[in-house]
Amino acid sequence: MPVAQHVMRHAAERPSRLAVCGPAGELTYARLAERIHGAARHLIGLGIGPGRLVAIGLTDPVEVLVAALAADLAGATPLVGDPAWDRERWSRVTPAGPGVHVDAPLPYVAGPAVRHEPRPGDRAWAGFTSGSTGRPRAVVRSRASWTASFPHLSDLAGIRPDDVVLIPGPLVSSLYAFAAVHTLATGATALLPGRWPARTPGDLPARATVVHLVPHRLPDVLAHPGTLRTAVVGGAALDPDTRAAAARAGVRVVSYYGASELSFVAVDADGGGLRPFPGVEIEVRPAPAGSPGTEVRPARAGSLGEVWVRSPWLADGYLGDAAGPLRRDGDGWVSVGDVAEPYRAGEVLRVRGRGDGAIQTGGATVVPEDVEEVLRKVPGVGDIVVIGSPHPALGSVVTAVIEAERATPPPPRALLEAMARGGLDAAQRPRRWYAVPSLPRTQAGKPARALVAARLADGDPDIRRLT
Known part of the structure; x- marks a missing residue:
């Protein structure tokens, strides 16, 4: 480069x-x-x-x-x-x-x-x-x-x-x-x-x-x-x-729209929506039938899928043995797990969530996994997903979605905030807290961060705010 x-x-x-x-x-x-x-x-x-x-x-x-x-x-x-x-x-x-x-x-x-x-x-x-x-x-x-x-x-x-x-x-x-x-x-x-x-x-x-x-x-x-x-x-x-x-x-x-691993994917040069960047092929692939975490309320969001890209602008991979979201298939297509609405060639690409999950808030970059690691230690937290929610001044604010069974109330917000104050920097602490009976998950069983973000943006009634 x-x-x-x-x-x-x-x-x-x-x-x-x-x-x-x-x-x-x-x-x-x-x-x-x-x-x-x-x-x-x-x-x-x-x-x-x-x-x-x-x-x-x-x-x-x-x-x-x-x-x-x-x-x-x-x-x-x-x-x-x-x-x-x-x-x-x-x-x-x-x-x-x-x-x-x-x-x-x-x-x-x-x-x-x-x-x-x-x-x-x-x-x-x-x-x-x-x-x-x-x-x-x-x-x-x-x-x-x-x-x-x-x-x-x-x-x-x-x-x-x-x-x-x-x-x-x-x-x-x-x-x-x-x-x-x-x-x-x-x-x-x-x-x-x-x-x-x-x-x-x-x-x-x-x-x-x-x-x-x-x-x-x-x-x-x-x-x-x-x-x-x-x-x-x-x-x-x-x-x-x-x-x-x-x-x-x-x-x-x-x-x-793009990613560090993908470079340019799609561009909107006139306000008409994202179209493929020159040289880029795009597919939005539905997850295999029955995969956990792929059910999005049809009346609200339709069936979201993963963005896959094939182009001359792709990265080689990660330095050393670092793990990351980049995946490849046998035909030269790659994905970092971003999700989008169904897409056909010639249409506008509507991206709904980022795969890497990094949150830009007030000039700081927050890695969700670091926040999740601290908050999982709170008694009563089954699992947790941390995402960025849009904010007019800060770009995004750190938002935590706690998995708690309906029969078991989530931990009090005061307890969650106390743990955050003790184990996280100021920029890393969630400003918004939610609870959900069950988190959507990927085929590997991990919480599907981008789908959680899409559901929250759509006002999913199963996700309730903690006050």
Whole structure:
């Protein structure tokens, strides 16, 4: 996925064009190319090359890109992680040990230009599917699985070399990492504040013509649109009212559905609904008859099924022996367990739930399994599913659904909250609590998280709120 060769080409053709603007300063394409070469020579001096892993834990997003692109130029695989992680946490995702761990900006080493011939099948990127809470899990990608999709996104969103693209989030997120390298591949300018501003959205640079972000941040940007022309929105469903507000502000919205393991799956470029991204085939497969957890009330939601995808944009898998939701069949189709309404080619895809379950709440990423592990210890909890419920300001709030038999009342909410306070960080604690007689389950017998979320959204009367 990294685009070192693209940067070198732009540096030769438009050396004075501004490439990146970060918290600590700016770099032209010529200067960025020089920094990448110098850092790549440093890595090569350490014995880093093809087949090696470069673990990157840096705060400054410009330094992250320099390190990632230097690793790319050296032929290695960059892995961008959270700078707050210690070596023990890194060891959990790189059991064989990375080739090198970068926790300070790479030094510049003088010398001749680095020559490496990139290949489409190179393992050119590894990125995490969740934030700094929970069990780290890294997805590994070939170069072509993302770079070959760049022209399609540019065409859909109308992104050009003269654009200035605002990317207001940490590059440990695959969404923001993709946005950054796509911008550099295009020859545009990437504005990289590193994270959402601490004060007001008006602090964001007003010169941006394009922004790439998650849905719950878009209303804040629309309050100060400046020169903004296009918003590329991913990571969750976009509220129709927000799209309408963007239209009133003169901002075109291109929203998409995908996953770290799948990359782009479907895109809505005009407000008419999600259609397959170029090169993507989609199936929504009904679960086998009689499978537990597949019964959704027909009068409310119809029969939901799993989203399966076949495309050139799929990831290779997970780093090391990490477990994850990615599954494959024998014909090249993959799924991460997301659910959708029945779908036929040519129709709009209506996704109803995310398979990985990671919850984005107020800028934090919460892994549901971590919350469930703590709350299962409460006496009277048979089982539990933790999901994210939509929230207008926070994006989502953590929501717990407790399994309790009808004849046995669920544990008091006060007891549940006391356990949450004692064992969870503030961002991880559920804000909404529900009880259900029986949780829907997958064929493997595990609670079907996405189906629980769909039932709750549909107002299933069997799910009652705890007060």
